[in-house]
Amino acid sequence: MVRTIIGANWGDEGKGKITDVLAEKSDIVIRFQGGANAGHTIINSYGKFALHLMPSGAFHQNIMNIIGPGVALNIEALLKEYDDIVARGVPAPQIMISDRVQVMMPYHVDFDKFEEERLGKNSFGSTKSGIAPFYGDKYMKIGMQICQIYDKELFRARLENVAAQKNVLLESLYGKPDLDVDAIFDKMTALAERVRPWVGDTSAYLRKALKEGKTVLLEGQLGTLRDPDHGIYPFTTSSSPLAGYGPVGAGISPRDMTDIIAVTKAYSSCVGAGPFTTELFGDEAEELRRRGGDAGEYGATTHRPRRVGWFDAVATRYGALTQGATEVALTNLDVLGYLDEIKVCTAYEYEGKLISDFPVTPVLEKCKPVYTTVPGWHSDIRGITKYSDLPEKCREYVDFIEKQIEVPIRIVSNGPRREETMVKE
Numbered sequence: 260m261v262r263t264i265i266g267a268n269w270g271d272e273g274k275g276k277i278t279d280v281l282a283e284k285s286d287i288v289i290r291f292q293g294g295a296n297a298g299h300t301i302i303n304s305y306g307k308f309a310l311h312l313m314p315s316g317a318f319h320q321n322i323m324n325i326i327g328p329g330v331a332l333n334i335e336a337l338l339k340e341y342d343d344i345v346a347r348g349v350p351a352p353q354i355m356i357s358d359r360v361q362v363m364m365p366y367h368v369d370f371d372k373f374e375e376e377r378l379g380k381n382s383f384g385s386t387k388s389g390i391a392p393f394y395g396d397k398y399m400k401i402g403m404q405i406c407q408i409y410d411k412e413l414f415r416a417r418l419e420n421v422a423a424q425k426n427v428l429l430e431s432l433y434g435k436p437d438l439d440v441d442a443i444f445d446k447m448t449a450l451a452e453r454v455r456p457w458v459g460d461t462s463a464y465l466r467k468a469l470k471e472g473k474t475v476l477l478e479g480q481l482g483t484l485r486d487p488d489h490g491i492y493p494f495t496t497s498s499s500p501l502a503g504y505g506p507v508g509a510g511i512s513p514r515d516m517t518d519i520i521a522v523t524k525a526y527s528s529c530v531g532a533g534p535f536t537t538e539l540f541g542d543e544a545e546e547l548r549r550r551g552g553d554a555g556e557y558g559a560t561t562h563r564p565r566r567v568g569w570f571d572a573v574a575t576r577y578g579a580l581t582q583g584a585t586e587v588a589l590t591n592l593d594v595l596g597y598l599d600e601i602k603v604c605t606a607y608e609y610e611g612k613l614i615s616d617f618p619v620t621p622v623l624e625k626c627k628p629v630y631t632t633v634p635g636w637h638s639d640i641r642g643i644t645k646y647s648d649l650p651e652k653c654r655e656y657v658d659f660i661e662k663q664i665e666v667p668i669r670i671v672s673n674g675p676r677r678e679e680t681m682v683k684e
């Protein structure tokens with residue numbers, strides 16, 4: 260059984276919590292794309308954790324946590340996360356890293372910063388963790404697989420070739436000093452050595468595990484609208500956060516995929532730049548931001564205030580269907596308990612016409628939201644453990660959203676804690 264948890268929207272949908280809940284019932288948890296640029300918030304009996312690269316199975320000692328070949332592996336960031344969670348009393352997690360994974364190099368992070376500085380106000384809202392330069396190099400075939408770093412001669416030769424290219428840009432475009440090949444070589448060979456006991460053929464491991472009937476969880480980062488092909492390009496990330504990329508980035512067969520769980524919030528939130536049709540501003544936004552999530556809507560990695568808005572059913576239907584979702588997990592439903600009325604965006608208006616299919620970015624930039632207003636339930640639903648015990652108006656809101664997004668909602672989350680999770684029958 261292979262379950263995949265992915266985001267239906269812009270990221271930050273609450274995947275971390277849902278993953279933590281489902282990880283408990285898994286033997287293996289795999290990260291298949293992205294890097295340390297986004298974060299999951301997990302709250303459990305050990306405390307509150309922001310995980311960036313570490314798979315969410317890290318809190319369960321019987322689970323194997325795998326970093327798949329599709330990930331941008333920042334070794335320092337992974338080691339720091341590992342040390343942090345162990346220092347806070349979590350028993351050492353089991354980890355395996357694909358020998359094909361590519362490694363984030365110090366110059367990727369530098370180039371990300373230099374490019375954002377160069378673009379100034381036209382920047383794409385990068386988290387400056389090196390993701391775009393990393394994936395750029397990967398597809399230019401000048402990336403560094405960890406297995407190549409272990410071959411010292413090969414690594415040095417590849418690094419010198421990279422420096423020949425990068426130095427031209429550093430000097431001419433950014434006015435910065437050349438790469439220090441010796442320093443990078445020493446730093447990265449030492450870091451790669453530290454994780455060597457974890458590195459191996461994860462695909463072979465997974466084939467065997469699946470044959471034995473093990474339960475696998477693929478853990479996505481960000482969401483559909485950040486996909487470079489299907490998202491709000493160029494305000495996207497540089498690797499695919501789609502379940503369709505899961506088998507590639509994890510190293511399993513697409514035939515093994517069983518459940519695809521798309522996570523979405525009961526309202527919308529978005530970090531970074533790009534069109535966000537249902538965005539709220541002023542006091543209305545401030546109130547929702549303050550009440551959202553477990554401690555307000557602020558990014559897990561960047562701590563930037565998240566942009567917030569009403570539930571966008573056009574974007575979420577597209578997001579869930581593009582993921583191929585077999586079910587939806589609706590999070591943060593408790594947050595809306597303060598409202599008398601709730602708006603849901605059920606169509607966009609573009610040049611005087613109504614559209615219900617999510618459009619390409621230049622059109623989206625000009626779309627206005629068309630809202631349907633539904634009554635609120637005006638009560639605190641935290642602490643309720645059975646779906647049928649939710650207020651009627653609250654269940655009606657969930658039914659309304661379910662009808663709009665055309666995928667069954669199976670999991671409903673009414674608080675940030677693991678146990679604040681209900682199954683909608």
Ligand code: GDP
Pocket residue numbers: 266270271272273274275276297298299300301302481551552553554559590591592593594672673674675676
């Ligand atoms: P992820 O990247 O998709 O894992 O999302 P994040 O963890 O970055 O953001 C989701 C936020 O919502 C975090 O602050 C979570 O603790 C919080 N959260 C998740 N589910 C719920 C919920 O049902 N209710 C509330 N109030 N907060 C939630």
